[in-house]
Amino acid sequence: MMAMKTSDEQFKERVEKNLNDSFMRGAISAAQARFQTRRQARVEELGNWEEWRAHGEEIRKHVLENLDAYLYELSENVEKRGGHVFFAKTKEEASDYIKNIATQKQAKKIVKSKSMVTEEINLNAELEEIGCKVVETDLAEFILQLNDHEPPSHIIVPSLHKNRRQIREIFAKAGYDKSEQPEEMALFARKTLRQEYLTADIGITGCNFAIAESGTVTLVTNEGNADLVSALPKTQIVVMGMERIVPTFEEMEVLVSLLTRSSVGQRLTSYVTLLTGPKGEYETDGPEEFHLVIVDNGRSKILGSEFQPILQCIRCAACVNVCPVYRHVGGHTYGSIYSGPIGAVLSPLLGGYEDFKELPYASSLCGACTEVCPVKIPLHQLLHLHRQKIVEQEGKAPISERLIMKAFGLGASSSPLFNVAAKVASPIMSPFARDDKITSGPGPLKAWTEVRDFPAPNKESFRHWMKQRQKGEKS
Amino acid sequence: MKVSLFVTCLVDMFQGNVGKATVELLERLGCEIDFPTSQVCCGQPAYNSGYVVESKGSMKNMIKAFEHAEYVVTPSGSCAYMFKEYPHIFKGDPEWEQKAQCLADKTFELTDFIVNVLKIENVGARLKGKATYHTSCHMTRLLGVKDAPIRLLKNVEGLEYVELLGKERCCGFGGTFSVKMGNISGEMVDEKVRNIEETGADILVGADAGCLMNIGGRISRTGKPIRVMHIAEVLNSR
Known part of the structure; x- marks a missing residue:
């Protein structure tokens, strides 16, 4: 079971389980620190990051406003270069098209480079069902695939939650018997994968940006695996989300720079690969x-x-x-291949509220996501918008919460009602309070008081003090 | 200068001392305090939970409560930001949009008001101790008030200021998030308190009652010898 949804457990169970995984949490906080420091350095050296962001946003907005025209231009140019283009309305249409090619080619083995959209359309499972062996060649994806197709916990570093000891144990399943030194393990992966590239019938890649003006696909990697996936097998299939387009090479360059600096804190990744259609008449390698x-x-x-x-x-x-x-719960808690703030906004949109209704609430709306986004997506506002939809249109909010909010609506709209509430709050809460604090609260306060004290309401509200004070001044 | 105090519902009910300190401080700095008694809550708890319809009543009440004000000052970055959001929320509403804009334009968070309107950076406060400061997310990121509280704190006589590790990271309050996702929020505040402890500070200063209630609640539970103070209380210490 992959596709968007990665778990049948309840959200609460996933939270509980992952909060108890102290190793995973250690790995994530260390990784966040690393990513943040590197990103900061790469962003600051530009000197005008806000201008870069504004430019990135402008490019992306322009493409979305004119998406139909750019999709047309892109497909025309891919076809002009001898490639085939298929528009898939649904994930089924997409995987069926790819399965058809595999069947036609009597493909036994397919190598893949990292692609989130192929996870979204459940491609590996679909291809395995018709008897193809699918090999993930991105190192992190390779690790997860060996580990019984474990879902990714991060969209860039899918195996972020694993340490080298765990990776060594996973590699042992494939016959690895050496140390947990990264170099030695990488060599093992390299040797294993090299054989796979050479014997694969089809190579499947994702697409970071498709360039409309030339029909070129841009792939951003650090391992160079996408180059082998696209150069060695006779047939290449590129799968892309329909919005991943840029008008020209110029915009591609801007977005690649924003991407690599923001994601892993690199000026550029080791490989930025540009592929245009099948192998040309005078070219020595590339797909037919x-x-x-x-x-x-x-x-x-x-x-x-x-x-x-x-x-x-x-x-x-x-x-x-x-x-x-994300820092505390990790990627798997989201129950979607897309985790973190982007996942919390995107998953309910692509996969529906039924499976992902909790995700928009898995945020304190602190706005850190919005502040860091290189193309200025107002992520925390979109999370808030989801909450509004869930309450107002989907009717998926709990009844108790609705009642509390109705009461809030009344109480907070008129000061006489609030005055009454403020007056009775202290006596009502007094059975729970000791030394001006509540250590074990009723109702909604229970979750709060599990880990922290709650203040007992003031015996005298501020407004009462203020009134007395103003009276005193007058007299 | 006449200042209308928006004390916030949390301070009104739970942290009266912060309200009192704000009044005394502003008076000492030469302001005349007006307290519109019809004020209640800015509506943020319901609004952020997705109950936009339910929250609008409280927003209209606030707009009316402060209609006459020249300056609205509040000891909360988060609640000040909520007022700034009103014009977006009432966008297209012929009766309320303009009024919401008026309120947003004259609203200031306390430290921002002192530094940028009153043009005072040393309020003449004295407090002995080593303090670290929690930068609230809404005040820093959304409202954009970053330097004012630090400048004021650094001018408090006798107070040593130390920076908090991971200061930009949320403490886990997030309004209803803290009860709805209580265990995640609990882990967030636990880490925050550990970071505060690592600074060796004996005073934690903040400028938002919500964050302070959260962090203070965790400090109280763990029994750490760290005093939690709102910046208004620090600046009112003499």
């Missing part, structure tokens, strides 16, 4: 056949809605790397 699968899967419903800014996302995970909630 090239397919571009453009996936909608709910995106066109977001387009034109109040949630449209989420389509600006360039999947850098900067928001994940600063999120104080």
